[in-house]
Amino acid sequence: MIKLAQAGRSAPSVALAQQQLNKMPYAAFLGVSLRVGPDGLETLTPDRADLIGNTNLPALHGGVVGSLLDITGMLTLVFLKALDRSPRLVDMDIDYLRSGQALPTHGRAEIVRAGRRMANVRARLWQDDPERPIAIGRLQFLFPKS
Amino acid sequence: MSLFLKSLKELPPFGQALGMVLEEADTGPGVAVLLPGAEHLSGDAEDAVFHTSVILATIDNTAGWCIRDHPDYAEGTSMATLDLRVDFVTPARLSETLRVRAVCEGFDGDIAFVRATAQTLKTKVLIATGQATFMLGTPDMPNLATPANALGGPVD
Numbered sequence: 001m002i003k004l005a006q007a008g009r010s011a012p013s014v015a016l017a018q019q020q021l022n023k024m025p026y027a028a029f030l031g032v033s034l035r036v037g038p039d040g041l042e043t044l045t046p047d048r049a050d051l052i053g054n055t056n057l058p059a060l061h062g063g064v065v066g067s068l069l070d071i072t073g074m075l076t077l078v079f080l081k082a083l084d085r086s087p088r089l090v091d092m093d094i095d096y097l098r099s100g101q102a103l104p105t106h107g108r109a110e111i112v113r114a115g116r117r118m119a120n121v122r123a124r125l126w127q128d129d130p131e132r133p134i135a136i137g138r139l140q141f142l143f144p145k146s
Numbered sequence: 147m148s149l150f151l152k153s154l155k156e157l158p159p160f161g162q163a164l165g166m167v168l169e170e171a172d173t174g175p176g177v178a179v180l181l182p183g184a185e186h187l188s189g190d191a192e193d194a195v196f197h198t199s200v201i202l203a204t205i206d207n208t209a210g211w212c213i214r215d216h217p218d219y220a221e222g223t224s225m226a227t228l229d230l231r232v233d234f235v236t237p238a239r240l241s242e243t244l245r246v247r248a249v250c251e252g253f254d255g256d257i258a259f260v261r262a263t264a265q266t267l268k269t270k271v272l273i274a275t276g277q278a279t280f281m282l283g284t285p286d287m288p289n290l291a292t293p294a295n296a297l298g299g300p301v302d
Contacts, residue, residue, distance in 0.1 A: 023190060023191045023192070024188075024189060024190065024191070024197065025185055025186055025187070025188040025189075025191055025197075026186060026187055026188060026189055026197035026199060026200055027197075028186075029163075029186040029187075049159060050159045050160060050162070050163040051159070051160055051163075052158065052159045052160060053158040053159075053160050053161075053207075053210075054158065055158070055159065061158055061159075061160035061161070061203065061206070061207070062203075062206040062207075062210070062227045062230070063160060063164075063199070063202060063203020063204070063206045063207060064160055064203070066199060066202040066203060066206060066230065066232075067197075067199035067200075067202065067203055070197075070198055070199045070202065071199065086189075086190060088234075088237075089198045089234055090233075090234060091231070091232060091233045091234060092198075092202070092231070092232055092234075093229065093230075093231045094229060094230045094231070095228070095229050096226065096227045096228060096229065096230070099226065
């Protein structure tokens with residue numbers, strides 16, 4: 001049974017993740033890029049003046065942090081499940097752990113559980129040190145109807 | 147809305163980049179922010195709807211402003227978002243303007259709790275609801291408002 005189920009699973013697809021990223025104007029506006037290494041998919045936003053929320057510190061806008069969690073979770077799902085359309089984000093819960101500096105920000109996500117209709121995803125962001133995440137997020141996605 | 151917030155001409159750079167506008171006509175309690183639909187806010191080039199992240203970012207920003215608008219908040223006090231939860235109820239068309247209202251429901255000088263809703267401006271469809279918690283001040287620089295310094299301006 002397990003073998004059958006695994007055989008039915010599609011292989012991760014970088015091409016589909018990149019295609020999904022390319023057709024997302026808001027991600028282009030943020031300057032999000034992705035790369036896939038041995039550890040899976042990783043997203044990146046640049047250090048850019050217009051992503052700042054507090055100019056005194058300076059600190060990344062909380063909305064940018066939330067956006068990268070959302071986009072990272074979504075692209076990871078598209079990548080791992082080889083989806084040709086984007087899943088719909090139903091709700092998300094963000095814990096802000098540290099103030100985001102004016103630095104490039106990395107994102108990574110994992111699927112906690114994927115059923116037939118929904119996927120529960122955890123995403124995390126970090127800047128200079130992967131061991132010091134600036135935010136984590138729990139996201140619930142609804143798969144597109146096939 | 148407080149005089150302070152009305153005089154706030156300087157949006158955070160990211161709020162400016164998205165196109166957020168403070169709705170000055172709103173009489174409170176809480177504050178409202180408008181975000182007109184625009185191409186760069188799109189979640190999907192084919193669907194022409196607001197990206198969920200854009201709705202989230204506007205809720206985050208509006209929630210922060212509603213703390214700064216609270217009568218007990220001393221301007222200059224640092225503020226950190228601890229967490230934010232958003233339910234995305236309905237997708238919003240880019241032909242619409244998003245209107246986010248945030249109300250502070252608890253404020254004790256250390257912690258503030260905010261609830262927010264996002265609607266379409268014209269059709270008043272509920273788009274999203276949000277809930278955020280903030281920490282005010284830092285151990286070195288607590289909330290500046292004191293009876294002797296009610297406006298919370300610079301201490302020296």
